[in-house]
Amino acid sequence: MPLLAALGAAVLLASGCASGTAPADRTLTVFAAASLTESFELLAADFERDHPGTAVVLNLAGSPALAQQLVSGARADVFAAASADAAQVVVDAGLAEAPIVFATNRLALVVPAGNPADVAGLDDLARDDLAVALCDPVVPCGAASERALSVAGVDARPDTLEQDVKAVLTKVVLGEADAGLVYVTDARAAGDEVATIDVPGLADERTSYPVMALADAAEPDLAAAWIALLASAEGRAVLAEAGFDAP
Template sequence: MTRPAPRTRRTRRTAGAGAAALLVLGAVTACSSSSAAPSSGSSSGELSGTVTVFAAASLTESFTALGEEFEKEHPGTEVTFNFGGSDGLAAGIASGAPADVFASASPGTMKTVTDAGGVSGTPATFVRNRLEIATLPGNPKGVSSLKDLTGSKLKVVLCDEAVPCGAAAQKALEAGGLELTPASYEQDVKSALTKVELKEADAALVYRTDVRAAGDRVEGVDFPEAAQAVNDYPIALLEDAPNAKAAEAFIALVRSEEGQKVLADAGFLTP
């Protein structure tokens, strides 16, 4: 299956949910400005250069906001992102793609990089995520359960089984004793959601964080089988990180109280 290259975004292009997350982070940071040290653990003058972060597509909005906050805390730094399916990102890193940080949507895709000797230290789980059904606004097809998606009258899309959201979808279907033949398999969760946003599909199995980020462009439907397919998200400094010092500080921000607040507001679960 041919997959498009992962999306690359600069932190300065934040919009929509990402901008809202940045406002939340700014408020939290302002409230804690009397603390002795910044959340990322270094004074502004000590860090410089570009930090390249490979991150799961579902982290797009929250990580973009955190990247902009990091640049504010550390003038002279720049955070660039490569967002996409975790399997493709892992394969790229294992093949030598230059990056400083990898944030994956599953331990399995992180293991690909770890087994290739590409991780420095031990990856740490920083958030968890669970699935939700995304439907057209107003839920015109009346979807109320996972079983409803198996009906022949619905056009449903799933993530490719090789990426974490696709693997989670299969776990949820197995938990419900259900089988589903989708209209298409998409290379990452954002692509699956876009099919619904463009009215090219009636529903998609995506993360609830992506439903929240889409706002009124879709409607979310919870289903109990999702509890059987919760994904852990690990983050790690990469072995050959070109800017290891700044990368460690970015990871510290993600795992800090401020970072966890932004992620929680995006709909992520605590580890």
């Protein structure tokens, strides 16, 4: 699925449109990190197939924003974050028990198709003539990018700091940025709309994905079933196909 079409689908799911067309008797609401978009859309369709009469509604955004929504009173059944810190905010608020990690992800340096700015590696992110897009350090992809750049000794000069990884990817796809740091899964989802620059050691910077059922979940049995799906062979296969690694 092309990137922009995938983002459109994510908006529909996040606004309450399930992947099925039949009326739903029950709704499972899943708050999930934006980098999980493609995988969770596929898993939502599988879940609805295996649980007739159930609609899965995905709210996809940056993990800290989702955590704040939950602390502020938003209702959900499941929270899947790209950050242990964001998950802990929810746990500390008494909204969930300790989460489990179901996947990990790695960083990738991406450029628009054809690499028009001739980017060769992380050092180029310090170039004055390069438009660089990074995630804001307050969100998981930004924190991971900051650590990776620090290890590499690169003083990056981002032109924009985005609130989730999909926004960085979109800037690169549209040619509004000459380069950006995203997750491997996002680079794979974009297909030939971006090129990935091989950077030795960059993939060593990993992000863990914790998931939890919310204490006030309206559908606790469905929440448990969703978490079980993530840990199942079927769920792991979908995540692996997207580029996620096992926990």
